Amino acid sequence: MKGIEVDFPRLTALCSLEEFLGKVTSFFEELAPLAQQLLEGNLGQITALLEEQFQWLGFILADQDGEVNETRITEVGEINAYLISLAPGSNGEPAEARFELTTTIAYEADVSYDNLETASYDSEDKVLIPWETVERTVEGSEIVQADLRLTFDTTEPHNLEIEELDLHTPKDVSVSTEEDDGWPYK
Numbered sequence: 001m002k003g004i005e006v007d008f009p010r011l012t013a014l015c016s017l018e019e020f021l022g023k024v025t026s027f028f029e030e031l032a033p034l035a036q037q038l039l040e041g042n043l044g045q046i047t048a049l050l051e052e053q054f055q056w057l058g059f060i061l062a063d064q065d066g067e068v069n070e071t072r073i074t075e076v077g078e079i080n081a082y083l084i085s086l087a088p089g090s091n092g093e094p095a096e097a098r099f100e101l102t103t104t105i106a107y108e109a110d111v112s113y114d115n116l117e118t119a120s121y122d123s124e125d126k127v128l129i130p131w132e133t134v135e136r137t138v139e140g141s142e143i144v145q146a147d148l149r150l151t152f153d154t155t156e157p158h159n160l161e162i163e164e165l166d167l168h169t170p171k172d173v174s175v176s177t178e179e180d181d182g183w184p185y186k
Helices: 015-042 042-056
Strands: 060-061 066-076 080-087 094-114 118-122 127-129 133-152 158-167 172-175
Touching: 015 094, 015 133, 042 066, 060 066, 060 094, 080 127, 080 133, 094 127, 094 172, 118 172, 127 158, 133 172
Parallel strands: 060 172
Antiparallel strands: 066 094, 080 094, 094 133, 118 127, 133 158
16 A cells, blocks of 8 residues: 555555544644744734735725825734645645735825815816815725735744735725715714
C-alpha cells in the first residue's frame, strides 16, 4: 500500500483508522487554534496592510460634481477574523491558513466642489456659472472585507508569513458631503 503514493502524490496512505482519527483530531484541535493565535498576535501588521490597501481604493465624490483630493484613515475598528480554510504542512512545508476579515475603517477626506448655491444662470448658453468653490474635510466610514492567506511553521518557533491580503469589498469608496442628521430616525 505504501508504493501507491508514487503514482498519486496527493494521496496519503495510512495503516489504521486510529492513525486517521489522530490526524483529524490534531488538525482541528491543534492547528486551528494555533492559526487563530498567530493571527491575533500579528494584528498590528495586518491592520497596517489593511490601511495600505484601503488607501489605494478609488474615492469618488458621490453627491457633488467635484474631487476627492486627499484621504486619511482615522481609525480601524475591531477586526473580526473567520477561518475559512486550513492546510497542514507536510514534508517540512509550512501550514497555510486562510481567513476572511471584516472591519470598519473611518476616514477623513478633503473634497472640493463648485458651490451651486452661489452660481448664476447664463440663459444664452443655458449653463450655471459657479462663483465659488467649496473646499472642506468630510468624515466617513466603510465596512471592509478582505481575504488573508498566511503560512506558519507548526513547530516552535512558529514563524508567520503573511502571503496575501486582498480587499474584496469595497472596490470604490463613495464620499458624501451631506451631513447625516439622523433622518428619518430623529
